[in-house]
Amino acid sequence: MSELILTTYDWVPEPPRGHVRDLRVRWALEEAGLAYRVATTPFQDRGPDHVAAQPFGQVPWLTDGDLTIFESGAILLHLGERSPALMPADRRGRAEVMEWVIAALNSVEMAGQPWSLFRFMGFPADTPQSEFVDGFMKVRLERMEAVLAGREWLAAGRFSVADLLMADVLRPVDKFDGLAEYPACRAYVARATARPAFVKAYNDQMAHFAAADAA
């Protein structure tokens, strides 16, 4: 098996710590028990090497031998191929995991990211723009609430990368108390983030950026 290298920033400001998307990949690697090391790229000065690995100048990316993969969803699906702890091997189970991975990114994060950013930036709540963003979030959360009221995990009757990703997508919404009216969603995030692999990944990310401060 080739060495796995996860690249994240060398440093980020305080507010996004605990939410930088290398966390998803750390979490998956910990769930799978796959050995890896963390490499860094400058946050402040994003050069051509960075853009060659991640065309948007963002993080994370994963190096797996001669492969370099960007986009957290693609990385999680790649790791799912490497570990049955992350994705079942059967055709139906894999299809379910893949649809929920894409749903997390394309249906839920697409609404959750602007919703969280509005709060993070402190934009006023009583504007048409804010109401639009709230409405978009609401229709997605209503559907997620109905789904999660009826099952513990999203795909194939078991925990998978789909849950890891969906829970991470819902975490910023929960942080700004956006799940208060969605108890099944809130319990799902709590259930997923109580897993030892999440706790390890979270603590490792926080320690990584704290070490950068100290340096």
Ligand SMILES: N[C@@H](CCC(=O)N[C@@H](CS)C(=O)NCC(=O)O)C(=O)O
């Ligand atoms: N769609 C990308 C998004 C990556 C992303 O937003 N990365 C953030 C850190 S969590 C970043 O690098 N932000 C800095 C920037 O966009 O300049 C993925 O899921 O990997």
